[in-house]
Amino acid sequence: MNARETAMVAHSWYEASVTRPPADAALQGALDVDVCIVGAGYSGLSAALELRQRGFSVAVLEAEQVAWGASGRNGGQVLVGFANDDTVLRQLGPAAARQAWDISVAGVHLLHARVARYGIDCDLVRGYLHVATSARKAEGLRHWTAQMRDTFGYDPISDIAPKDVRNWIDSPRYVGAAHDALSGHIHPLKYALGLADAARQAGVQLFAHSAVSRIEHGPLVTLHTAQGRVRSRFALIAANAYVGQLLGKTGARIMPVRSFIIATEPLPPEQAQALIRGRAAVCDTNFMIDYFRLSADGRVLFGGRVTSGNAGPDALMPSLRARLAGVFPQLAHVAITHAWGGLVDVTMNRAPDFGRIAPNVYYLQGFCGHGVALTGMAGQLVAEAIAGQAERFDLFARLQHHRYPGGPGLHSTWLRLGVAYNQLKELV
Helix, strand or coil, X not given: CCHHHHHHHCCCHHHHCCCCCCCCCCCCEEEEEEEEEECCCHHHHHHHHHHHHCCCCEEEECCCCCCCCHHHCCCCEECCCCCCHHHHHHHHHHHHHHHHHHHHHHHHHHHHHHHHHHCCCCCCEEEEEEEECCHHHHHHHHHHHHHHHHCCCCCCEEEECHHHHHHHECCCCCCEEEEEEEEEECCHHHHHHHHHHHHHHHCCEEECCCCCCXXXXXXXXXXXXXXXEEXXXXXXXXXXXXXXXXXXXXXXXXXXXXXXXXXXXXXXXXXXXXXXXHHCEEEECCCCCEEEEECCCCCXXXXXXXXXXXXXXXXXXXXXXXXXXXXXXXXXXXXXXXXEEEEEEEECCCCXXXXXXECCEEEEECCCCCHHHHHHHHHHHHHHHHCCCCHHHHHHHCCCCCCCCCHHHHHHHHHHHHHHHHHHHHHC
16 A cells, blocks of 8 residues: 555544454465456455355455455445436436436345345445535426436435425525435445455455456456466456556546545534434535535544545645535534545546456446445446346446546546536536
8 A cells, every 4th residue: 555545544434433354365376266356345345246146256356455445435325326317318318228227226225135134234324315505506406306207217316395405404505405215325344344244254265465467368367466366267357446557448437536534523412413304415416516424423424525636635624624614514613533535436427337358357447436336236237247147237338438538647637627617617
């Protein structure tokens, strides 16, 4: 782990609130399996579980440790849909887009089912608030909820009358809102560790500190690490924003964007309860979003502020604190106990990017902040494809993507331009 990433995760409340099991051993020597997976996050662990249920032997190679990346650091928001539903609708057409949407909804149900089946104690809460900061954005939110019901047949979403918004969230910032009764939130690291434990019990071989340095393609795929190699019939690259060069030009279709979260001290129960009805997760409709929720012990976990540069959590904490106070003025002087960050894998069109770089080498990337639930279904779809039922996987593989021009060296430039453009749009 380099110094920059150490700083990003060092003061994570998620890490501070769990006791990790002993680390998995590093790969030593040679191993032959049916499927080798790169990345022990949600998508890799989900695929591993699904493949074991279908009788495949599976090894997972993780460069650091289970859930070290986004799966252990994210906002914990369990969402239906995609970061850009319009892209999916435009590219796939109404019928196929409805099928893709239904798969995303199934992802939330799958997460609930796994929590129950494996007894994962991850502080699962149902309920999600989409909130708008202006009358124009409130109108856009109402248009979106109508699309969710009329185009995608999604009934758990309901509009909140403007006069009732303050009854749902005790903030002066929002003038419009909608409630989603199915989406919600979890403690993301607890969930990932629960998936890893279930995978081990199912017979998946997990290897930590086993970064893949090279892949040899062919009828059998060989993945090399510093101290060993795995030879397999199929491979899945599920490293997302930390993929490096393993996907070649395909990996250039995502931009790793840094996002940050702060945690307050635990609030008195009555104060915490008064902030958000039902302890729902919340996200606004802005391009530069604020997203937040209450933890099981009454903290406000408040996230946002993106950058592709070198800024760390300490540098962004004043900005996040100010935004928290703007949402909840009553918390202006509350203590901030933790601040951390991580990488989000963002595609240009903000639609998921699933596909193959060879007939027997699959990849999953581009979750764009909607990965907590969708990664579970992505793993299931890959397992189906490897087992010979590729229809649902190929539905997503039809989505068209473009590489970011100029490669990683221009990521900061593109992000600054994108932020500036969307901030101007939000002022109109």
